Amino acid sequence: MNELQEVPTPTRYDQPTATEQWQPSRQECLRDYEVKIRFLTLGCIISVGCKEIPFTTIKEGMEALNQYVAKPYEVRQIWEKRFQEEEK
Numbered sequence: 499m500n501e502l503q504e505v506p507t508p509t510r511y512d513q514p515t516a517t518e519q520w521q522p523s524r525q526e527c528l529r530d531y532e533v534k535i536r537f538l539t540l541g542c543i544i545s546v547g548c549k550e551i552p553f554t555t556i557k558e559g560m561e562a563l564n565q566y567v568a569k570p571y572e573v574r575q576i577w578e579k580r581f582q583e584e585e586k
Contacts, residue, residue: 527570535559546574549581 522530531547542559543552546566553559566573 521571524570527574528567533563533566535563546577549577551577 532545534545536543536545537556541552541554542556543550544559544563545551551562553562562573
């Protein structure tokens with residue numbers, strides 16, 4: 499009836515538990531790197547931090563930028579993986 503139950507050790511709010519990975523907020527991600535758009539005769543170049551990504555059409559560039567703004571952490575992971583693959 500009066501069984502003792504183990505109480506989990508409290509964790510700090512900013513430290514992930516063993517089952518979850520810490521992820522910065524959307525706002526934190528967007529503040530990390532400066533974003534620049536350079537429009538060309540054909541397409542555009544979008545710079546995020548020190549990386550520049552060329553797009554053949556403005557529409558394609560804006561779609562990629564909108565994806566980055568909506569989910570910066572996830573999109574950054576995808577692009578970083580692509581850059582690492584090209585460096586090999």
